[in-house]
Amino acid sequence: MWVHPGIMAIAGALTLLLLRGRVEKIVFVAIPSFSLSVLLLTSYGYFGQIPFEDLSFKFLNFTLTLARVDKLAMPFAYVFSIVAIAMNIYALNSEKYEKVAAMIYFGSALGVVFAKDFFTFYVFWEMMAIASLFVIWSRGTKNSLEAGLRYALWHLTGGAFLIAGMALYINQTGSIEFRLFENSGLSYYLILLGVMVNAAVPPLHAWLPDAYPEASVTGAVYLTAFTTKSAVYALARGFPGEELLMYLGAIMAMYGVIFAVLENDGRRLLSYHIVSQVGYMVAGVGIGTALAINGAVSHAFTHILYKALLFMGMGAVIEVTGRSKFTELGGLYRYMPVAFYLYMVGAFSISAFPLFSGFVSKNMTVYASHEIFVVWLLLEASSIGTFLHTGLKLPWNVWFARDPIIEAREPPKNMLAGMAILAGLNIFLGIYPGYEMLYSLLPYEVNYEPYEFGKVIAMSQLLIFTFFAFWILRDKLRGEEKIVLDTDWLPRILGNYLFYWICRFSELSKNMDREVLSFAAGFKKISGIRIKEISAGYGLVITVAIFAFYLFLFLI
């Protein structure tokens, strides 16, 4: 019988509640290490030949299968486990409840990836939303509480679409398997919509740049990895070759880049780049050829590694300075050069510099889009923007740009260690994508040579000349003390008014209540009847007694 790493991680998260001190830290790092070792054993065929299914049981009239282990699920599970180890080392000294929420989040993401049927999928999917909500809330500031609430509303809406679609789909086909869906009309699009909310496809993406930057330094690192990438997995599983996704993905890649130009908050800029990078994956899934799916999956793999590294780098700055806006930072190179170099490894990776991990994965997707000119153009242009912001604008504004206006120091050692692990992995995967390493994990056989002469030359030219353009226009890219409105503008404004009117209404009904009571009191006075007043607790007892009586009647 297969050991489900996700369920083990959730169980481990709950034991964390009982532990403290050094033991807690050891267990905390051991949880993802354990799931990584289970996956390695699975790869070596200890539990049977991949693909296999396990952990099935009967529930009502359906058979639920918790584990479907195949070539599409494994790369996601691997990267979740690998990155979680580095993240846990980074977050070794964070609050206990954040740790617990983060590990439940991690475990349920694994659960989503391995789930075969709708029920399991949906349960883990919602668990992921709730756990990530608590990760956001664990910062405890007013902004994070409010952003978390908006985040929850987006995800609950998405979940409602998803379950509606699933119910319709089961009704139409009688199958509860989460697999390649045939276009069955409304149910198909409802499921697609539900998954698209989690994949942050515009205009349903606004929760991402809204909530992620409001999480704590360590919490934000967890958020970058699981929600969007498990959605990419769901898209790759259920909707490969869906043409709509191809165009949406290309638009998405560009969308994130354009908004990142305007952004003043460091982690919000990086959040927009999650939107942009997930766009590549969504476009890859939409193209749907073997090469494109490979590109999407490998890009998800490397993206998780470098995006976590980028958030860690920016998080380190926030940790030591307490500031995250470009207008309040600058010149930090003097104080924290190590964090800068580690950050730059992530930045070069996301920009797809040759010898860094993005180069072997992102270009695969772009290469696969060659035949559809519009998609290719948008993806290629987004590569420029990616380097422009994460590789140039952010580091320039944070570490250079002017003399330091705030004291800083290097972040704690465990944070640097977590970053160093990811930086090492990014360089390693970039230099050696290898047919035994990353490329062997991909769902289809890889016939793609990343280090062709022409590809290396073209990418290097693109990036170096982007740098020249940046250098000329760098003063335009300084931060401004502004915020950028996004597609959540309408819901936020309307929600505000709605909430206001609800409060007004409850105020009104309270007043009416009071009027009625004083009216009744008047009657009482006139008629001179003495009524015994009962206390609230006594009233509760009576109510319970009445209900008990009804229940009794119902039972006999």
Added chain:
Amino acid sequence: MSYLEERNMKYLYIIAALLILADILAYSLHLTHEIPGFSAAFGFVGCIILIYFSKFIGRFITKKEDYYERFRKVS
């Protein structure tokens, strides 16, 4: 400002020139089929267009930081 002094910029110019040369060479040897320097021009022009285009859009959608606070009626 140690890492981006003019002195270091010189090396970047050299690398850029070498890349263009390599591209022309590869093209004449039929190793690649793109126009030599296409990516360089694409990167340079694309970057400038991107910045100006985004700034243009930004005129309509960037607001003061207390934008949403002003709409708040219930605190």
